[in-house]
Every structure is written in structure tokens, then in C-alpha cells.
Amino acid sequence: AQSVTQLGSHVSVSEGALVLLRCNYSSSVPPYLFWYVQYPNQGLQLLLKYTSAATLVKGINGFEAEFKKSETSFHLTKPSAHMSDAAEYFCAVSFSGGYNKLIFGAGTRLAVHP
């Protein structure tokens, strides 16, 4: 079965520290992969997406992610955390091409402390 796993439901970092949010997927076909951010009581905003082009994808707000086929991973990173990065982050995968159906991971809540 196709699935997305986000390791760590909560991640806490200091302001200025590296942010690393983990995402692994299982699929028998090449996936499209996405990271979304959700602020309290709001919808989702797309941070970045992998669509079978460059394996290192740069997104908004200084985030980037690297698609590693051998590890079936798409981890999200940011070199230096800001207080405003505190939010819920979701990894999602589409297996039928484009955005036909997104399967979401359970989410990772990022806390940033001074």
C-alpha cells in the first residue's frame, strides 16, 4: 500500500538552529512529493514540491528538500530557524500524477524557542 510516514510528531529547535523534518514514503511507482505548512486554524500553504525534475528542491521561506530515491525519503530542511517557522508541517505524496489525490503524513509540529 502507498503511504507516507513522518518521523517525529513534535520537533523543537532553538532559533537559528537547523530544522530537519523527516518524511519517508512507500511506492512502487515514481511519486510526486510535497511539503505543506499549516498555521493554527488555517488551511495549508505549499512550501515546495518534487515533480521528477531536480532532486534538490528549493521552496519558500528558506526551506528546501531533497528527494532520495534509494532511501525513499524527502526530508525538509532549513539552515536557520525563525520564530515564525513554528507551525504544523505535512508531507504529502501523489502517486497518480500531478495532484489527483494527495496522501498526507501525520504531520510534525515544529516549535522554535528563543
Place this chain on the structure above:
Amino acid sequence: GAVVSQHPSRVICKSGTSVKIECRSLDFQATTMFWYRQFPKQSLMLMATSNEGSKATYEQGVEKDKFLINHASLTLSTLTVTSAHPEDSSFYICSARSDRGFNEAFFGQGTRLTVV
């Protein structure tokens, strides 16, 4: 990016009544819209996929008579929760897929439904 407007953002209703939630794509046409449900501190669960002018496709376990979806135009889809019960209280989010570019989907801001 494109804008998807979801209304209302919050609604409180009594048990047994029906509630309608609107999802509009403001500056693009969306042949496909998706409705998700999100429980507290959990991920999004796809409820149904709606295509303009045709019946919605519901995910397994989602009651189509309970959650009525209408996608009457290329810019509007509605979700009606019929005969609401307290267990229907949740955060509902829609997304609309653009017909241009990579068919990217954009999300509405969500609707917090509380049934009392």
C-alpha cells in the same frame, strides 16, 4: 499564487440541522476540488473528490448522504453536512486544482464546525 476562499471560517450549529460550506476559486477555474476533514492534532483525511458537472467520488467510509457535495460551476463547490451530530464537529478544508501549469492544488483556509 491562486486564491481559494472557504466560507464560513467558523460555524456553530445545533444537532439535527444542516450546514453548508462553500469553497470558491477566486482567480482560476477549478475542474476538480477536494474536501478534507481534519481532527484535532491529526492529519488531513480526504473525504471526496468533486468534478464540475458530475457526481463526487467519495472515499471509503465517508457517507455520501451525510456529506453532500455539489460542484455546480468551475469556481464553486459546496459541502453540506446534513443532520449534523456532535461527532461531525471537525475542521473541514477544501482544495481546488488549477487547470494551468502543473495543475497545482490550492487550499482554502478551512472551516471549524462545532455541533452542539
